[in-house]
Amino acid sequence: MHDISILAIIWASVFAASFLAHRTRLTPVLWYLFCGAVLVNIGVLPTEMPVFIEDFSELGIIIIMFALGFEEDADNFLGSIKRSWGIALFGAVAPFLVAYVTTLMLWNSHNMALLCGLAMTATAVSLTMVSLKSEGLNHTPAATGIMTSAVLDDIGSLALVAILVPIAAGEAVASPLGILLIIGKALLFFVLVTIIGGWLFPARVGFLSRIPIIGNFGLRQLLAMGRGEYTVLALLLIAVLVGLLAHQFGFHPAIGAYMAGLIIKQEYFDYHKDREIDFYKQSRAIIDNVAFSWIGPVFFVALGTELVFDKAIFIAVVPAALLLFVGLFIGQVLSATLAARYTGDFDWPASWMIGFGMLGRAELAFVVMDIAYVQLQIMSTEAFYALMLTTFLLNCSVPLTIRWWKGRFSGAGVVAG
Template identity: 75%
Template sequence: MHDIAILAVIWFSVFLASFMAHKTRLTPVLWYLFFGALLVNLQVLPEKMPIFITDFAELGIIIIMFALGFEEDTNNFLKSIKRSWGIALFGALAPFLVAYFIALFFWGDKNIALLCGLAMTATAVSLTMVSLKSEGLSQSSAATGIMTSAVLDDIASLAFVAILVPIATGEASVSLDGTLLIVGKAVVFFILVTIIGGWLFPTGSGMIKHIPLIGKVGLRNILAMGRGEYTILSLLLIAVLVGLLAHEFGFHPAVGAYMAGLIIQKEYFDFHQDKDIDFYHQAREIIDNVAFSWIGPVFFVTLGCQLIFELELFLSVLPEALMLFAGLFIGQVASASLAAKYTGSFDWPSSLMIGFGMLGRAELAFVVINIAYVQHKILSVEAFYTLMLTTFFLNCSVPLTIRWWKGKFQS
C-alpha cells in the first residue's frame, strides 16, 4: 500500500473515532487506539509502518504537547501553585510508587518498573477538563485545582522523563557521575528555555531592546508578519526548534515542545490595530485543530497498531492489568483527595472530585510507552499490553466517576 494511502486510511479511522467518541462521551484517544488495533489486526494497516508515517506520527505528538503547553495561562498557573503543590506532589508520587512496585513484582526488572511508574504518573489534563466541561463543572474550584495540579504533574513528569529515560535505556550510566550528568543536562535545558521565554521572546522591551539586531526582533514582530498570516507557521517552527533543542540534550522532542508552548505569552499576539480579529484565540483554535484533529491523532492510531491481537496474551495479562488498575485507582484517588483536603484546604466533595479527575492517563503516558516499547524495546510485550489495558480502564473511569460524583459534589 502506498504511504499516502496508509495516511488516508488512518485519517478515515480518526474521523470514525471522533464520531464514536462523541456518541460514547469517552476520550477520542481510546478510539484512536481501538481503530489502530482493529485495522492492523484486520491487516488493513501494516504491522510495520513506513518511515513517512512514523515521522508524521512523531510530528503529531510534538504538536500535541506544544498545544497542551500553549493553552495554559502561565500567570494563572503560577498563582495556583501555592494551593495545588501538595495535590501535584502526592497525586504523582503515589501512582508512581504503586506502578513501580507492582511492575517490579510482576516482571522483576527495574528498568521496566521505572518506565511503568513514569507512564502512570502524569494526569491527562485534556481528558479530565473535557469530562468536567460536559458536566458543567469546568469553572468550579475543583476544576482549577485539577488543572493546576495536572500541569504541575506534567512538568515534573516531563523532567523525570528527561532524566530517567536515558538511564533506563542505557544511554547513561546509573553511576553518580552519569546521574549528575543527566540532571545537569536537564537543568541547563530548562535554564535555556527560561532564557528564551524570559528574555529572547520579549525582545523589544526592557534592557534587551538596546542590543543591536536582537533588540529589534521580538516574537510579537515575528508573529505579526503579513498581518498574522505566518503566525501558525511561526508557532509550529518554535515547537519543532525547541523540540530539536531538547533532542540535542538527549531528551524527547515532546519535552521541548511542551515547554515552548508554556512560555509563549498571550500579549505576543497583541499586534495591528484591527480589533475585529483575536489573533491569540485564532491561533489557539488552529493549533488545537492541527494537534487534536488531524496530525496528532496519527500518533495514537499508529501506537494502537502495536496491539496485535492475541487472545491468549490478552487473557494472560488481564489479571495484571486489573491489579494495576485497582492499585492506581485507590492510590490516585486517596493521595490526591487527601492532599487537596489537607494541603489545598478544599472541602471533601471538591477533594474527592479532584481525586477522580486525576485518574486519566493519555498523552504523556503514551509518549513514555512509545519510547519504552517501540523505540528502545525495554518493555516486554506483556508489560506493554498491561499498561495499555490499565490506561484504557483508568480513562474510562474518569467520565464515569465524575458523572457519578456530580450529584454529591453539587449538593
C-alpha cells in the same frame, strides 16, 4: 500499503470516532484509541507504522501540547508549582511501587520489575488535558494542577530513565555526580525557556534595543510579518524549535512545545489594527483546529495500534494485567488525590479530579517498554503484553472517570479553608 493510504485510513477513523463520541457523549480520545486498536487487530492498519506516520503523529502531540500551553496563563502555571510538588512526588512513587512489587511477585525478576515500575511512573498529560478540554474543564485550577504535576512527574521520570535503565541492564551504577548532572540539565532547560520568554520574545528596551539586527526585533515583529499572514506559521515554528530544544535535553518534545505556548502572551498579537482582525483569537482557532481535529488525533489512533492481540498470550496475561490495572488505578488515584488535598490545598472535588487525571500512561511508558523488551530484552513477552494491556486500560479510564466525575466537580478548585 502506501503511507498516504495509512493516513487516509486513520483520518477516516477520526470521523468514525467523532461520530461515536457524539452518540455516546464520551470524549473522542477514547474512541481514537479504540479505533486504532481495532484497526490494527483486524489487519486494516499495520502493526509497524511507517516512519512518515510516526513522525506525523509526533508532530500531532507537539501541536496539541503547544495549543494547550497557548491557552494556559503562565502566571497560573508558575503559581501552581508550589501546590503541585506533592502530587508529582506521591503520584509517581505510588504507581512505581505498585508496578514493581506486582511484577516482582508475578515474574520474580528484580531488573524487569524495576523497569515495569519505571514504565508505569510518568503520567500521559496530553491524554488528560485533551479529555479535560473535551469536557470544558481545561481552564480550571485542577487542570493546571494536573498539568504542572505531570510536567514535574515527567522530569523526574526522565531522570529515573537515565539512571535506572543502565543499572537494570548491568551497564552502570548510580552515582551522585550522574544524578546531579541530570537534575542540572532539567534546571538549565527551564532557565533557557525562561530567558526565551523574558528576553527574546518581548520588544527590546534600554540598552537591549541597541543590539545589532535583533535589537528591535521581537516576537511581535515576527508574528506581524506579511501583515499577519504568517502568524500561525511563526507560532508552529516556535513550538517545534522549543520542542527540539527539549529533545536535546532528553525530554519529550511535547514538554518543550507546552512551555513554548505557555510563554507566548496575548499582548504580542496587538498589531495591524487597520485590518480589524483579532489575530490572537484567529491564531488560537486555527491551531486548535490543527491540534484537535486533523493532526493531533493521528497520535491517539497510532497509540491505539500499539495494542496488538496474540490470542494465546493475551488470555495468559489477562489475570496479571487486571491485577496490575486494579493496583495502579487504586494506588494512583488515592496517592494523587490525598496529595492534592493535603499538600496542594485543593478542595475534595478538585482533588479527586486530579487523582483521576493522573491515571493515563503513554509516551514514556512505551519508550521504557521498547528499551526493556526490544532493545535490552530484559522484559519477557508476557510482561510486555501485560503492561500494554494495563496501559490501554489506564488510558481508557482517564476520559471515562473525568466524564463520570464532571457532574460532581464544581470546577472551582478553591483553596480549602
